[in-house]
Amino acid sequence: MVVIGCDHGGFELKEQIKVFIKDMGEAVEDVGTYSTDAVDYPDIALKVARYVLENGVLGILICGSGIGMSIAANKVNGIRCALCHDAYTAEFSRRHNNANIIAFGGRTTGVEIAKQMVKIFLSTEFDGGRHQRRIDKISSLEEL
Numbered sequence: 001m002v003v004i005g006c007d008h009g010g011f012e013l014k015e016q017i018k019v020f021i022k023d024m025g026e027a028v029e030d031v032g033t034y035s036t037d038a039v040d041y042p043d044i045a046l047k048v049a050r051y052v053l054e055n056g057v058l059g060i061l062i063c064g065s066g067i068g069m070s071i072a073a074n075k076v077n078g079i080r081c082a083l084c085h086d087a088y089t090a091e092f093s094r095r096h097n098n099a100n101i102i103a104f105g106g107r108t109t110g111v112e113i114a115k116q117m118v119k120i121f122l123s124t125e126f127d128g129g130r131h132q133r134r135i136d137k138i139s140s141l142e143e144l
C-alpha cells in the first residue's frame, strides 16, 4: 500500500503514476487533488503525511516543482520527505535518509523518470547502522 497526493501542478503525472503503481500490483490510496483546478499544496501534503504516519506506509507527493510539497510535508513531525530528481536520489533517500515520502515535480520530471524513481523508492530498504544515528538526530530537531 502506498499513498499519493498532488496539487494542480502534479495532477497529470499523479494519474500516470497511479496506473503504474497498480500495474506493479501495489494498492494505492489517492488523497487528491482530483482535477487540474487550483488547490493549495500544503493541504495535500498534510493529508499524505497523516496517512503515512497513521498507516505506516510510504507516500508520494507531486506539485509543480516538488519543492512546496516537500517543504510542507517536512513540517510534520515524523515525516522525512525527499525531493528527488533521478534514480540515485530516490535510492539514497531510502537507504541513507529512511525517507517515508518522495516528492517530485509534475512540471520538472518526465513520466519515465518518475516511474523509475517510484519503483526504486518503493522497493529499497533503509540501510540502518550509522544512518540510524543521523536519523535520530533529525528527529531530535523536532523538539526544538
Ligand code: RB5
Pocket: 007, 008, 009, 010, 041, 063, 064, 065, 066, 067, 068, 069
Ligand atoms: C503551483 O503553481 C506551484 O506553485 C506548486 O505546484 C508547486 O510547484 C510549489 O512548490
